[in-house]
Amino acid sequence: xxxxxxxxxxxxGIISITGFSQSTSEKEITLRECxxxxxxxxxxLKISLLEQSKLKYRYQETIGKGLPNLNFTGxxxxxxxxxxxxxxxxxxxxxxxxxxxxxGTTYNLSGAVDATQMIxxxxxLVALRLAKQMMEENVLSTEKFKTGLLLxxxxxxxxxxxxxxxxxNQESNLQKLEKAEKIAQSQYESGLIKKxxxxxxVIQKLNLMSDNDRLHVLLEQELSMQRYYMGLPMNQPLxxxxxxxxxxxxxxxxxxxxxxxxxxxxxxxxxxxxxxLRLKYSEYYPSVTFIGNVSYSNQNNSYYFFGKPxxxxxxxxxxxxxxxPIWDGFQKRSKVSQSKVDLxxxxxxxxDTRRILRIQSEDAARKLLASIEAEKRQRxxxxxxxxxxGISQEQYQKGLIPLTDLLNSETALRDAQTxxxxxxxxxxxxxxxxxxxxxxxxxxxx
Numbered sequence: 001x002x003x004x005x006x007x008x009x010x011x012x013g014i015i016s017i018t019g020f021s022q023s024t025s026e027k028e029i030t031l032r033e034c035x036x037x038x039x040x041x042x043x044x045l046k047i048s049l050l051e052q053s054k055l056k057y058r059y060q061e062t063i064g065k066g067l068p069n070l071n072f073t074g075x076x077x078x079x080x081x082x083x084x085x086x087x088x089x090x091x092x093x094x095x096x097x098x099x100x101x102x103x104g105t106t107y108n109l110s111g112a113v114d115a116t117q118m119i120x121x122x123x124x125l126v127a128l129r130l131a132k133q134m135m136e137e138n139v140l141s142t143e144k145f146k147t148g149l150l151l152x153x154x155x156x157x158x159x160x161x162x163x164x165x166x167x168x169n170q171e172s173n174l175q176k177l178e179k180a181e182k183i184a185q186s187q188y189e190s191g192l193i194k195k196x197x198x199x200x201x202v203i204q205k206l207n208l209m210s211d212n213d214r215l216h217v218l219l220e221q222e223l224s225m226q227r228y229y230m231g232l233p234m235n236q237p238l239x240x241x242x243x244x245x246x247x248x249x250x251x252x253x254x255x256x257x258x259x260x261x262x263x264x265x266x267x268x269x270x271x272x273x274x275x276x277l278r279l280k281y282s283e284y285y286p287s288v289t290f291i292g293n294v295s296y297s298n299q300n301n302s303y304y305f306f307g308k309p310x311x312x313x314x315x316x317x318x319x320x321x322x323x324x325p326i327w328d329g330f331q332k333r334s335k336v337s338q339s340k341v342d343l344x345x346x347x348x349x350x351x352d353t354r355r356i357l358r359i360q361s362e363d364a365a366r367k368l369l370a371s372i373e374a375e376k377r378q379r380x381x382x383x384x385x386x387x388x389x390g391i392s393q394e395q396y397q398k399g400l401i402p403l404t405d406l407l408n409s410e411t412a413l414r415d416a417q418t419x420x421x422x423x424x425x426x427x428x429x430x431x432x433x434x435x436x437x438x439x440x441x442x443x444x445x446x
Contacts, residue, residue, distance in 0.1 A: 032445065059131040106300070117290040163218055270343065273343050289320070371427040381419065
């Protein structure tokens, strides 16, 4: 049900973008249109793309740490009581005493500009690379989610098509039964058959009508969910093609698993782990920073809004700051060891993932081949059952066979159609699973 709900919303999005309005007549929506609009309108995919933007800004933030930094500070102090210092009494011929003395001025106004510029910092250089790799990882994560979305939507699309195909088959069978009912009614009125024979056809027709009504309700539920999730009016006309294309895939032609999204994501995790290892090693390196400072101060016992013009004093400096790590209790060594373990874990994960993907690819290929053959046999079965029913109807009309044979052939036709419909959806799902196992689902958008 969840799959059908997703298709519903996606299809509605297609309609809205292609200019579908309330007054527009029904338009058949192709699978490619449905998938394209699914990608464009998926909220989770939009969130993933917004995450990409956030990572881009984080990368720019990291760059900013390597650019010059300027800061201005200002202060205005009004000493209501000047601070007191104790000085030795020897300065004023009072040895052995501590004399309280107040230094300073009542009003102090100051302003300073500090500047710093990183000259060398290995941690910054590695962190910059790490931030860029995180952006690349998010691109792969977005692609993986897109692949999962395409699988769900395509499956739901085919399920909806099958519902429509079942309705077409049921309506065709209903017409055949109505024709048989007219023949039986004519024979009953001529005294050739009993009333119970006519009733048997009526019962089978009513059962078929009930089944047909159920399929119509199911289809309307699917379409209503499409309108609901995409915010379309409940009377918005939507339609899917009745025919489901046969599989054209040849199993065994797309088995290059190195390009599979799961493998590429593991390779990206390895790159991130290697960069993280270099980040830990970078903590052993010294760093050099340039600093500069320019400050002005004004001191006076009388208040001036901008300070007394002739009482401003300047101080400025430039210099280098060197930071050399010497000892941290083996913390950095432990961090490096942890990162090396991470790399070993990733290698184990990659080996296991490759084995699983190989098994899934082979299983999907076998399942696809089997489903193609099953659909072909069921299609032949429908052709034969339809021909048998046609002959039975003609013979019954001529009075050559009993009503039981006609009803049995009609039941056999419906069973064959149901079997062919089931085989068809199994074939399409197997096709999607094969593409997913080999990492080629994105080709559906081409």
